[in-house]
Amino acid sequence: xxxxxxxxxxxxxxxxxxxxxxxxxxxxxxxxxxxxxxxxxxxxxxxxxxxxxxxxxxxxxxxxxxxxxxxxxxxxxxxxxxxxxxxxxxxxxxxxxxxxxxxxxxxxxxxxxxxxxxxxxxxxxxxxxxxxxxxxxxxxxxxxxxxxxxxxxxxxxxxxxxxxxxxxxxxxxxxxxxxxxxxxxxxxxxxxxxxxxxxxxxxxxxxxxxxxxxxxxxxxxxxxxxxxxxxxxxxxxxxxxxxxxxxxxxxxxxxxxxxxxxxxxxxxxxxxxxxxxxxxxxxxxxxxxxxxxxxxxxxxxxxxxxxxxxxxxxxxxxxxxxxxxxxxxxxxxxxxxxxxxxxxxxxxxxxxxxxxxxxxxxxxx
Numbered sequence: 001x002x003x004x005x006x007x008x009x010x011x012x013x014x015x016x017x018x019x020x021x022x023x024x025x026x027x028x029x030x031x032x033x034x035x036x037x038x039x040x041x042x043x044x045x046x047x048x049x050x051x052x053x054x055x056x057x058x059x060x061x062x063x064x065x066x067x068x069x070x071x072x073x074x075x076x077x078x079x080x081x082x083x084x085x086x087x088x089x090x091x092x093x094x095x096x097x098x099x100x101x102x103x104x105x106x107x108x109x110x111x112x113x114x115x116x117x118x119x120x121x122x123x124x125x126x127x128x129x130x131x132x133x134x135x136x137x138x139x140x141x142x143x144x145x146x147x148x149x150x151x152x153x154x155x156x157x158x159x160x161x162x163x164x165x166x167x168x169x170x171x172x173x174x175x176x177x178x179x180x181x182x183x184x185x186x187x188x189x190x191x192x193x194x195x196x197x198x199x200x201x202x203x204x205x206x207x208x209x210x211x212x213x214x215x216x217x218x219x220x221x222x223x224x225x226x227x228x229x230x231x232x233x234x235x236x237x238x239x240x241x242x243x244x245x246x247x248x249x250x251x252x253x254x255x256x257x258x259x260x261x262x263x264x265x266x267x268x269x270x271x272x273x274x275x276x277x278x279x280x281x282x283x284x285x286x287x288x289x290x291x292x293x294x295x296x297x298x299x300x301x302x303x304x305x306x307x308x309x310x311x312x313x314x315x316x317x318x319x320x321x322x323x324x325x326x327x328x329x330x331x332x333x334x335x336x337x338x339x340x341x342x343x344x345x346x347x348x349x350x351x352x353x354x355x356x357x358x359x360x361x362x363x364x365x
Contacts, residue, residue: 015253021064025065030077035263036173043065061168065079083161083178089197106149119153122134128176163176202245206249232246256338258299260298277304278303
């Protein structure tokens, strides 16, 4: 529980609210974001109460936060001030992870380099283009760009610091030139980048283990050890396990006991060791290791106490909560407050928890 309380404060869930989505991303270093709207909710949870989807989408569309593949082969939100040095640090490891899939798709370095040139010229002329539009440009240049090939080509081009996210066009995402969205983004010497990544992680995600940091950052053991030598996090031991952190945790100032955390929230996904915050069915482990099934998590007092999902109904929507245990009346009230906060974020106040969930599943002592 001590570790959970400190993580909640450091991640901004119970600590002082950040003033903007950009400040949240900057503090956390990178925020996993392959599920776009749930990732917006992850940012809003760390802002002032009443922050809406419109607020966080505005930060994305104006380029105050950028969405790209970095650290691991998945989408993350990053700050324009951090994107270039983070890409340069993590691109080699992500390229290695993706190389077998690229070869299977017939994507060799000369072809990928040629595709990057086509994309760079198209965006230089047009400013912002969707993936489908870029696929058309590639096809005209004689580069086959089926769905899977196109996705892998764009990932490779992102890692080469050519493109990043542009503003949405309706419901569609666009790409833009990284140089246009993050002009003057600094580059860092490798050791400085390693140290900064470790400092950012152990400040915002600590207390965490070395294995947690390796999972989150994608770094191999030698680089992770070098990063920690530079960052010099403080060590503490809990139940015989070493945890590390940088600086002091901010004081918990928010009274919320319960949170509806979105799928892939940093509080649940940024750690390899699950002992401090057991996730139950919100994050199920495969027989070979690793997590293969993710769900939105209900967190009460820092511990995963259930799952939740949005459930459509005539005239609006509801939140379907499935507890893992019997909840006290105080806990149930805290969950109801968390539901109302989500409704305000999404712009559907008054939907509430699904009544069948309350009567059949939300048993209270």
